[in-house]
């Protein structure tokens with residue numbers, strides 16, 4: 214690896230790439246070359262830094278200066294001022310929203326202060342396409358240690374003692390799963406990495422694979438050694454092209470260095486990895502459906518037992534682990550189980566990565582020790598609610614989870630506590646909602662998703678999710694009765710109890726939790742034919758307040774169906790029989806004269 218006096222680290226994560234970070238990189242490369250610094254200054258395309266809201270991110274090392282929202286046109290100033298003259302570009306530093314102070318170093322920013330990055334340790338720090346950079350940060354040391362000084366059972370014991378639990382949603386103890394697979398009869402075994410990541414809004418696994426693919430590869434080899442497998446498969450959705458590209462580069466580099474393939478580290482252990490692309494069906498993230506899909510069959514779940522550890526891929530013992538679960542393995546091996554188990558709560562050890570999204574200021578990827586409260590994540594890290602609005606609820610666990618309200622914001626996050634308050638950890642999607650979000654509509658959104666994603670194998674889920682969705686639609690259309698609400702609840706329990714796999718068993722959770730915490734909103738839709746947030750269009754009734762209307766005509770000009778009448782400087786009126794409730798008049802009126810219910 215060559216040495217450079219300065220590294221310009223530019224985020225090459227999907228979020229920043231969508232805001233032109235590739236052009237930022239190209240500008241840096243061009244200008245650095247023009248100024249004759251190519252031998253001294255290296256441009257590194259990293260993985261996601263986490264603070265996607267402020268992207269594209271550029272970090273200059275060793276100065277440790279963190280620039281945010283860098284556009285291609287800003288690059289010249291960074292080169293001329295910072296790189297050539299050594300003067301930082303103040304206007305591109307992150308500005309703290311309350312005191313308006315500029316902060317140079319990411320560790321001093323509220324977004325990063327409470328984070329602890331174990332699974333994301335290298336994301337934003339290294340070039341994921343260069344194996345030597347991973348090696349420079351202790352990469353493949355854990356594998357070396359395992360293959361030269363530990364027996365498979367010692368590896369398993371270390372992972373068990375660390376208390377690592379599966380980050381894919383179920384929270385099953387990883388060491389125990391490895392032990393079961395190891396002890397299952399048979400000489401051919403498989404290690405599968407579940408990179409299907411189907412939760413809407415979740416992008417934890419994609420970011421790890423884009424930012425640090427070797428951490429997952431190294432962990433799969435360690436896991437393969439522990440369970441007695443020679444082959445690993447990464448099941449990854451085809452919609453993740455960048456993660457696929459970087460994984461392919463990482464696998465071929467690891468092979469070249471003898472870190473994958475025959476006799477790894479000169480030992481008698483051989484292991485290789487291949488990719489299998491998924492078509493983006495949520496149910497294919499369920500481990501048995503995933504195995505069917507890898508075998509080239511329909512992605513439908515199998516009955517359990519037998520579990521994959523007993524009978525998985527082609528009926529051979531198979532261990533399926535999530536991307537983030539794997540990313541935790543190398544540090545556990547290197548730093549020890551006591552170090553890892555000292556982080557977190559009594560039953561949930563280590564950290565958890567969350568994709569923080571929705572109505573929060575700092576949308577991004579955060580990794581916090583288990584036991585951190587939701588309030589800390591939403592307010593201290595997330596910077597509070599967008600636009601000064603009021604917090605209403607947060608959904609964890611994606612379509613399988615539930616809403617959590619203000620009263621539970623101080624609950625320490627771990628697998629057990631989240632279940633106690635009616636939600637679940639899930640894989641790490643965290644969607645924040647404010648007072649403008651209608652909770653019936655939210656539950657309808659999730660039901661539409663699970664209805665579409667149901668594989669159709671069992672009736673309670675196939676028909677049940679459709680009926681649940683229809684009830685919710687009836688409510689948001691203002692056509693439901695209180696009897697419908699009772700039937701909705703009853704059916705929700707039937708779908709939960711009667712479905713074959715986790716998709717159907719958890720699909721009603723968003724309905725039940727929103728009814729529990731926001732029952733009054735359901736009743737307002739049903740009895741008063743009123744959506745308290747105004748989000749449900751069918752129930753919206755736009756009218757014009759004569760007190761405020763100045764007759765500017767702006768609303769009439771934007772109305773797509775010409776149903777607003779009135780002369781200039783006179784009060785305008787909406788013809789309710791023609792109004793299609795598009796809301797354009799509400800947005801156009803600058804005098805707060807258009808009233809939305």
Ligand SMILES: Cc1cc2nc3c(=O)[nH]c(=O)nc-3n(C[C@H](O)[C@H](O)[C@H](O)COP(=O)(O)O)c2cc1C
Pocket residue numbers: 378379380381382383384385387407408409410411412495496497498499500501533534535536538539640714715716
């Ligand atoms: C409908 C459904 C979708 C799932 N999707 C994923 C997924 O995208 N990624 C994942 O790792 N686990 C997913 N799981 C959980 C897996 O079945 C399995 O428990 C997990 O991959 C095991 O890995 P872990 O023990 O490391 O968490 C899903 C489960 C269900 C029921």
Ligand code: SF4
Pocket residue numbers: 496513514666667668669670671672674675712713714715716717718
């Ligand atoms: S619960 Fe739904 S997704 Fe699961 S097997 Fe039944 S139909 Fe398929």
Ligand code: SF4
Pocket residue numbers: 757761762763764765766767768769785801802803804805806807
């Ligand atoms: S835009 Fe507002 S103020 Fe202007 S005519 Fe319409 S309702 Fe009245």
Ligand code: SF4
Pocket residue numbers: 755768771772773774775776777787791792793794795796797798799
């Ligand atoms: S909501 Fe749309 S259709 Fe109705 S009056 Fe306003 S602009 Fe016209």
Ligand code: FES
Pocket residue numbers: 224225226227228229230260261262263264265266268269270
């Ligand atoms: S993608 Fe750049 S910070 Fe997340």
